[in-house]
Amino acid sequence: MASTAQKSAKSLSHRHLLSTxxxxxxxxxxxxxxxxxxxxxxxxxxxxxxxxxxxxxxxLFFESSTRTQASFELAAKRLxxxxxxxxxxxxxxxxxxxxxDTAITLNAMRPDIIVVRHHAAGAVELLSQKVDCSVVNxxxxxxxxxxxxxxxxxxxxxxxxRISGLTVAICGDILHSxxxxxxxxxxxxxxxxxxxxxxxxxxxxxxERLGAEVxxxxxxxxxxxxxxxxxxxxxxRMESSYVPSTREYFHFFGLDHEKLARAKPDALVMHPGPMNxxxxxxxxxxxxxxxxxxxxxxxxxxxxxxxLEALAMNLPKx
Amino acid sequence: MSFNPAASTRKAGPPTAFINARIxxxxxxxxxxxxxxxxxxxxxxxxxxxxRNAPEGAKVVDxxxxxxxxxxxxxxxxxxxxxxxxxxxxxxxxHSAAAGGVTTMIVMPDTDPVIDQVSLVDFxxxxxxxxxxxxxxxxxxxxxxxxxxxxxEIGLLKRAGAxxxxxxxxxxxxxxxxxxxxxxxxxxxxxxxxxTEDPFLAGAGxxxxxxxxxxLGLPGIPKxxxxxxxxxxxxxxxxxxxxYHAATITCPESLAIIRHAKARGLPVSCGxxxxxxxxxxxxxxxxxxxxxxxxxxxxxxxxxxxxAAVANxxxxxxxxxxxxxxxxxxxxxxxxxxxxAAGLETLLAAALRLHHSGDVxxxxxxxxxTVNAAKLFGLPSGRLQKGxxxxxxxxxxxxxxxxxxxxxxxxxxxxxxDEAKMQGRVLRTIVGGETVHEFSxxxxx
Numbered sequence: 001m002a003s004t005a006q007k008s009a010k011s012l013s014h015r016h017l018l019s020t021x022x023x024x025x026x027x028x029x030x031x032x033x034x035x036x037x038x039x040x041x042x043x044x045x046x047x048x049x050x051x052x053x054x055x056x057x058x059x060l061f062f063e064s065s066t067r068t069q070a071s072f073e074l075a076a077k078r079l080x081x082x083x084x085x086x087x088x089x090x091x092x093x094x095x096x097x098x099x100x101d102t103a104i105t106l107n108a109m110r111p112d113i114i115v116v117r118h119h120a121a122g123a124v125e126l127l128s129q130k131v132d133c134s135v136v137n138x139x140x141x142x143x144x145x146x147x148x149x150x151x152x153x154x155x156x157x158x159x160x161x162r163i164s165g166l167t168v169a170i171c172g173d174i175l176h177s178x179x180x181x182x183x184x185x186x187x188x189x190x191x192x193x194x195x196x197x198x199x200x201x202x203x204x205x206x207x208e209r210l211g212a213e214v215x216x217x218x219x220x221x222x223x224x225x226x227x228x229x230x231x232x233x234x235x236x237r238m239e240s241s242y243v244p245s246t247r248e249y250f251h252f253f254g255l256d257h258e259k260l261a262r263a264k265p266d267a268l269v270m271h272p273g274p275m276n277x278x279x280x281x282x283x284x285x286x287x288x289x290x291x292x293x294x295x296x297x298x299x300x301x302x303x304x305x306x307x308l309e310a311l312a313m314n315l316p317k318x
Numbered sequence: 319m320s321f322n323p324a325a326s327t328r329k330a331g332p333p334t335a336f337i338n339a340r341i342x343x344x345x346x347x348x349x350x351x352x353x354x355x356x357x358x359x360x361x362x363x364x365x366x367x368x369x370r371n372a373p374e375g376a377k378v379v380d381x382x383x384x385x386x387x388x389x390x391x392x393x394x395x396x397x398x399x400x401x402x403x404x405x406x407x408x409x410x411x412x413h414s415a416a417a418g419g420v421t422t423m424i425v426m427p428d429t430d431p432v433i434d435q436v437s438l439v440d441f442x443x444x445x446x447x448x449x450x451x452x453x454x455x456x457x458x459x460x461x462x463x464x465x466x467x468x469x470x471e472i473g474l475l476k477r478a479g480a481x482x483x484x485x486x487x488x489x490x491x492x493x494x495x496x497x498x499x500x501x502x503x504x505x506x507x508x509x510x511x512x513x514t515e516d517p518f519l520a521g522a523g524x525x526x527x528x529x530x531x532x533x534l535g536l537p538g539i540p541k542x543x544x545x546x547x548x549x550x551x552x553x554x555x556x557x558x559x560x561x562y563h564a565a566t567i568t569c570p571e572s573l574a575i576i577r578h579a580k581a582r583g584l585p586v587s588c589g590x591x592x593x594x595x596x597x598x599x600x601x602x603x604x605x606x607x608x609x610x611x612x613x614x615x616x617x618x619x620x621x622x623x624x625x626a627a628v629a630n631x632x633x634x635x636x637x638x639x640x641x642x643x644x645x646x647x648x649x650x651x652x653x654x655x656x657x658x659a660a661g662l663e664t665l666l667a668a669a670l671r672l673h674h675s676g677d678v679x680x681x682x683x684x685x686x687x688t689v690n691a692a693k694l695f696g697l698p699s700g701r702l703q704k705g706x707x708x709x710x711x712x713x714x715x716x717x718x719x720x721x722x723x724x725x726x727x728x729x730x731x732x733x734x735x736d737e738a739k740m741q742g743r744v745l746r747t748i749v750g751g752e753t754v755h756e757f758s759x760x761x762x763x
Contacts, residue, residue, distance in 0.1 A: 241495045244462075
């Protein structure tokens with residue numbers, strides 16, 4: 001199993017990318033290899049513009065996003081696609097159209113790829129059932145955000161040379177995090193050990209069943225890890241009594257030099273962004289040489305290009 | 319372990335031997351003639367061998383066969399500092415405590431401002447250190463402003479020295495908030511102390527719901543308001559694993575919930591106030607507002623059940639629930655009068671009623687007044703043990719006296735026991751080796 005896990009596939013056996021749950025290790029390696037090449041080749045390479053030439057790519061974002069949407073748009077454009085950004089605030093969604101009606105309407109325009117972000121878990125899958133094109137989940141509620149997990153995996157692989165055998169701590173608001181859920185799948189599939197660190201109020205029920213070790217004490221959870229992945233804490237969590245204050249949260253669950261000193265000396269520090277400096281991560285650590293937060297953004301475009309390319313392979317020929 | 323800085327700065331008295339005493343240690347069930355030797359603020363030695371012989375160089379106190387036991391730890395004391403200093407300060411409360419044999423009191427966060435910030439915990443500790451003559455520890459608020467909505471910085475407050483967390487005189491009505499509080503507190507090993515009364519069911523009630531309330535024409539508070547909240551809380555403990563202490567229960571139904579929870583191994587305990595062990599709703603008589611307390615005084619059967627529970631060890635703590643209120647808020651029509659009764663100074667004497675009536679053996683009675691609270695809040699005191707702090711009281715358990723509210727040391731005089739006959743008087747109170755109170759008759763300060 002371990003040996004086959006390192007081998008990469010030649011294609012993706014799915015029409016959509018909705019979740020990291022069903023991705024096999026060879027499929028993930030295939031996507032990461034593809035992304036690796038993208039990352040190393042000049043961004044304006046003319047040859048790649050053939051991959052999605054004449055294809056219609058729609059970014060359908062029901063939840064506001066700057067970086068993910070920009071990243072997908074750039075990836076699609078570099079591959080030569082015609083990109084349409086659906087701005088939800090001006091769309092028919094606000095006029096009361098249901099998600100399914102939106103899907104049917106969009107489908108009538110014959111797109112090739114739709115990238116969807118929605119605030120409700122399962123919404124992207126529901127939409128995917130009503131369209132004939134490929135659908136990429138760019139985040140659905142607290143469920144999944146597959147391209148984030150893939151770009152995190154690529155960042156780790158490029159920095160560490162491997163993922164198998166590493167110990168990765170994911171720290172913060174696990175309860176509301178699609179990033180955590182997607183990452184747990186990918187990291188476990190690739191043979192890493194995953195730790196979850198959070199106050200009990202920010203852990204979902206039975207977190208250990210996701211295939212991770214659970215810690216409510218960050219000093220213990222971070223001990224000896226290779227990678228520290230911090231999650232964003234939203235301000236609303238204070239009002240809903242999940243945690244008392246940003247001060248207390250930073251004290252016990254924020255990444256500072258004292259806690260980071262417990263990780264391996266060459267530990268990577270990651271964050272999916274946008275960061276709350278001084279809440280979940282000390283400002284100086286965000287800018288520390290161990291931080292690969294900037295690389296994560298860079299890998300975002302490479303990974304999304306790889307995903308679009310892999311899905312395009314399965315699209316009917318024009 | 320957090321402990322009152324007052325204890326460390328207090329200057330311990332000279333090495334002293336208490337000989338010819340009846341030594342009672344509720345932790346070990348020791349009850350025998352003997353003596354005790356204290357030095358440098360701690361108990362250096364104790365036992366029958368010190369009954370007649372004091373160590374050389376020690377100051378000798380002949381106890382004349384009177385009771386020598388650990389000073390009381392009162393786990394629920396309301397003061398007026400900060401915010402209502404005209405009712406009580408930490409200083410006046412500590413003098414009242416010392417006279418009542420209370421060597422450690424845990425003050426509640428219901429002040430103005432509410433003790434819901436690290437700096438306020440610090441304030442209480444400093445004021446206690448500088449002004450109080452007994453140990454004062456503080457509970458911090460469970461939710462900001464005691465509003466029951468947003469939890470406080472439980473981790474940082476515990477670090478600052480808060481021994482537990484309480485929502486004061488109000489229950490957290492929002493079940494989700496209560497769940498999160500218990501869950502979050504569990505991560506820090508923090509104890510949640512909760513007043514159990516459903517605010518919607520209690521409504522504008524002024525006393526226990528029942529015949530007496532009906533005859534007096536007063537709106538009632540059904541005991542179901544307590545039972546439902548307690549039952550809910552225990553289910554949440556089951557769900558979260560948080561440590562939970564029901565502040566003051568008043569009826570056998572609540573007791574059954576606690577008993578059942580303990581049998582299931584849940585980290586649950588309960589307290590009862592001295593008022594609910596010694597008084598019942600009939601004592602309200604013709605609208606005596608000094609007997610208006612929260613939770614309300616219940617029926618005689620309820621009181622008797624609470625006493626039986628003390629006797630069989632099911633009650634973890636007995637508290638005074640000392641709540642000084644001035645005449646302005648007490649001299650009002652019953653329904654409009656403030657809740658609360660002063661009780662620090664009468665706590666031990668009132669508790670001894672249960673002993674004199676033959677209901678409860680002395681070590682059994684002292685346990686919820688001393689060592690149980692020490693264990694619950696992680697304190698080294700509350701026991702007669704070598705190395706333990708010399709927080710000790712000398713008591714004449716038989717001396718009769720009549721309570722005169724004007725002679726009480728509390729700044730507020732709202733004692734429900736005014737003019738009541740008591741049996742048992744604190745002769746001397748020692749905190750950290752220093753005598754902070756000595757009885758002298760006639761006691762007119």
